[in-house]
Amino acid sequence: xxxxxxxxxxxxxxxxxxxxxxxxxxxxxxxxxxxxxxxxxxxxxxxxxxxxxxxxxxxxxxxxxxxxxxxxxxxxxxxxxxxxxxxxxxxxxxxxxxxxxxxxxxx
Numbered sequence: 001x002x003x004x005x006x007x008x009x010x011x012x013x014x015x016x017x018x019x020x021x022x023x024x025x026x027x028x029x030x031x032x033x034x035x036x037x038x039x040x041x042x043x044x045x046x047x048x049x050x051x052x053x054x055x056x057x058x059x060x061x062x063x064x065x066x067x068x069x070x071x072x073x074x075x076x077x078x079x080x081x082x083x084x085x086x087x088x089x090x091x092x093x094x095x096x097x098x099x100x101x102x103x104x105x106x107x
Contacts, residue, residue: 012102083099
């Protein structure tokens with residue numbers, strides 16, 4: 001039987017962790033160390049990704065005028081705005097945030 005670790009102290013993880021190597025994600029969570037700043041190349045890729053997201057959101061908003069855009073608010077405010085948009089029956093929500101899953105330790 002595999003060893004089970006107590007993960008109750010691990011903060012909920014965002015969606016980015018699913019894009020990482022599983023071993024790295026586990027080691028970062030169970031054996032946290034000093035964070036290494038992102039390289040200039042990685043910073044550039046992240047900035048290009050954010051710019052791409054803005055472009056796509058603009059295109060989607062142009063094609064779907066009834067879409068709801070949840071902007072850069074605090075996490076709790078984004079969760080509340082997303083829940084309100086879902087309750088109102090919004091068919092397309094951009095930039096939303098679902099409630100934190102404390103049991104699954106993910107955001």
